[in-house]
Amino acid sequence: MNRDIARQFSVIFTTLFALVLNGAANALPLNGRNTGEISDSFNVLFVPAGYVFSIWGLIYIALLAYTVYQALPAQRQNPRLRATGWWVSLTSIANGVWIVFWHYGLYTLSLVTMLVLLAALLVIYLRLKIGKTRFSTLEKFTVSAPFSIYLGWITVATLANATALFSYLGWNGWGISDVAWTLILLAVGVGVAAVMAFTRSDIGYxxxxxxxxxxxxxxWAALPPLNLAGYAAAGLVLALLAASRVRRPARA
Structure with missing residues (x-):
């Protein structure tokens, strides 16, 4: 088996690994609690409403699209897939392992694993040159968009995972209130969005x-500071996206 075929099979098997573990985590549920129940058990504010987590369905559909596309014999020597395939396998392994750590209360290890997942997605994103190069219509939906969406969500999830860990460890936030910390995190998120808007103009992310x-x-509709700040942050990101699309540079 040559290296290209090994890469294709690796992506298939690791994607299935992540999907099976995520499905089992909530269907069984793993260790007696589903993933959302564990998130809700922490006294943290940087967590969106439950319906927001439905984005995982979109992420997994997009990841399956990538997995099927990269497995085609005609794509065996595709340079973009060669550059990203092994890293995609790493993201799926990290995703599945994170589920195990999260469900069994190994929250420090869960954050470490989340950081590995974030780093691997960044490598994929940079190697694909998303926002810097053109993709065919097919590759936009099977290669580019999946990792824009995935990286965007894991950016948010990493911040949420960190706040959950700090809550679990009993950190007092240096005396800063939970609301103030959440406002800071929203500001950080808008800052990241500004960087991505004006360097990549990436709609999906x-x-x-x-x-x-x-x-x-x-x-947090009943908590006015967060209710207003969340909508303000979302509005600012939309404004950044619009501005970046107006002045986006030509791509190769």
Whole structure:
């Protein structure tokens, strides 16, 4: 078996690994609690309303599209897939392992694993040159968009995972209130969005942030500072996206 075929099979098997573990985590559920129940058990505010997590369905559909596309014999020597395939396998392994750590209360290891997942997605994103190069219509939906959406969500999820861990460890936030920290995190998210808007003008990535920030507002509708801040953050990201599309540079 040559290296290209091994890469294709690796992506298939690791994608199935991630899907099976995520499905089992909520169907069984793993260790007696589903993933959302564990998230809700932490006293943290940087968590959106439950419906927002339905984005995982879109992420997995997109990941399956990539997996099927990269498995085609005609794509065996595709340079973009060669550059990303092994990293995609790493993201799926990290995704599945994160589920195990999260469900069994190994929250420090869950954050480490989430950071591995984030780093691997960044490598994929940079190697694909998303926002810097053109893709065919087919590859937009099977290669580019999946990782724009995935990276956008894991950007938010990493911040949420970190706040959950700090809550679990009993960190007092240096005396800063939970509401203030959440406002800071929203500001950080908008800052990341600004960088992505003016360096990549990536619609998929930025719309995921809008989805997440608006979801924080919905969850905390009874808490005016967060309700207003979440919508403000979502609105700012939309404005950044619009501005970046107006002045986006030509792509090769």
């Amino acid at each position: 930025l719309l995921v942030l809008v989805w997440a920030f608006a979801g924080i507002s919905v969850r």
